Amino acid sequence: MYEMVKGANVGLATLSDNVDAVIVSLGWASPTGDGDADVSVLLLDGSGKVRSDADFYFYNHPVAADGSVHLLGKQPAGEGSEDRIGFDLTAVPAGIERVVIAASRYEGARFDELEDLRVTLADGSGEELLRFPIDDAGSVSAFIFGELYRRGEEWKFRAVGQGYDTGLAGLAMDFGVDIDDAADAADAADAADGVDGVEADDAGGEGAVGAGVESAVEVASPSPAPLVPPEGGEPLPAVPAPRRPEAQGEPRDAVRDEPRGEAGGEAGGQPRRAARPRTARRKVTLPKTARASLAENESWRPARMFPVSALKSDRDRETRATSVLLSVMAQVPEFGRRLTAGFGAPAGRMETFTEVSLPHGDTPRRPDGVLRVERAGKLWTALVETKTNGNALRTEQVQAYMDIAARRGYEAVVTLSNDVALEGSPLVEVKTDGRRKHKVALWHLSWAEVAHQAQMLIRHEGVGNSAHAWLLQELLHYLQHENSGCHGFQNMGAAWVPVRKGIDDETLCQGDPRALEVVESWERLIRQVCLGLGGELGQKVLPVRRARRGADPGERRARMADELCRDGRLHAEVLIEDAPGVLTVAADLRTGKLRTSIEVPAPEQGYPLNWVKRLVRRLAEAPADLHVETLVEGDGGGPRGTLERLRPEPADLLPKNGARITGFRLSLFKGMGSTRGNAETGFIRSVDDAVHRFHDGVVVHLDRPAARRSTTAAPAGAAG
Known part of the structure; x- marks a missing residue:
């Protein structure tokens, strides 16, 4: 992998032959576990400005209509998180010369509070081509990580590493976005x-x-000093001079996109004032309240597009699930693009096929499906292998498909199963022939991830029309039906029972490989719980991974396995967007108890008695058995008690010795399921229920942190 330094540039074609579509990942870590940033992309023409505000992509405008840019969202990575952006470089308009890749923090946060800032770029096969580590971000609230730019017919990448004190607003204005x-x-x-x-x-x-x-923001601060190019490098682009936001009532100098259906003027010849900027396209989502049923009685069931009653064998489930999923991907472009953009697929016309026969030695192979995406006369193709009902992927089968894909020029093999892939720990180990010039990527999707993406589109983000919303709803109903076999991770594995018994008997020793298996299953479970909760809320919900900077994921899991052997506990932290703190989940295998908790910081102003009274009032509808503990400075603990006892006497939460209150810890305890599966008495179900109960019963009642503005840059015409 090509390591870059600030100001350096490199041609993508010199690193890989497969750079028509690339994935750029911005990563960081936070010592507290809750530091985050938002990515943004600006498409610039020859003048160094956006052509219109539609060339500015951010969290409220994540996808380009032509498929050239797609913000893919966050995912846990190592000791922090990673925000990924998919670029289809063949679809970037001819007038665009530079693509600026930036990120911004909000609520007064700065980039020097984050660790391990980095940007990586991967080609269409998923192979990382370059990496730019950033050690000197400085106390800035917006930061340009790098940029893609054209030199003739070739795309190159430049490591910029430049900060802005004025945040995303100042950065956007400097590049011509109308604020x-x-x-x-x-x-x-x-x-x-x-x-x-x-x-x-x-x-x-x-x-x-x-x-x-x-x-x-009233005045943009001066832009940073221009970067000095490395010896022998190309000259770096000049940074545009800052400009002030327009005075109230002054006309804007940028041309805004006119909304559809709006007349050019008003009666009397007076020109109509330009419509307010739109930061998101009009999309169709399902109504929150279902319409009253016309059924004669409750025993009637509505007809379904994808019936599940006839599914009797694993083969039936695999065939039906593959056909259902691939057909909806082809018919709902937003959904198909959402699932394939992360694999390096371009945005284009998608066709899907099932039960395709392909030659492989003396015996033809029949992969479960084939994906083909066409754009500008070029094809991106992938083989699909599906497993349902908890069946594991077979190494020899996936290896055969990788070999077929390499020989026939396919770009990827995509596997789907109930399992959840872990960072640095592939589900299937395959061998690749390094002598082959054509590289094939191996990607994995969990059925839980598929359901999550469907939920996000039909319940929160919207799709193009009501027919697409209905199709996605039918798909989601199918995936969640008990007969489909597409229920996500649902088995803690064969090591679960002996590890629990070893903890009870105190015979489990550190270094036991079975403990590591349980830790890996726990990590998969937490990832799936985050997907389910995030899909329901329409918010980012991610596991928090605290580890030493640059630590190997395997080393982190090995330490967790040793802690499990020593303490008999599994522990995880979950970051919920807009929650006042990090949600902690702990499973004590000695006592059979689950603890879900959150720490709420104390207000910066006011009197402690008012704090505790207000907290108790906010929790008026929370469960009576909620445990509340006062956190104080120093090693000593503060007062604690159940909400039922504290409601009539909130002052009992005040420390008697006058110690300074730093916050409050809220906890719920629940019995832990004993079996390894997903049944009512299973451990998986109990963890999922505990997290949802705590969020719905406690977190929703707490004060949210100060909300950031909708765009932190609200461009006119951002609907694109």
């Missing part, structure tokens, strides 16, 4: 009533979405 003034931002916030800057359109009207961009 709403403070008054407009306040109006938008009032109209949206705090709903992430997006205003719902009436069924027949053309609504608008207003959003503020850190409305306190």
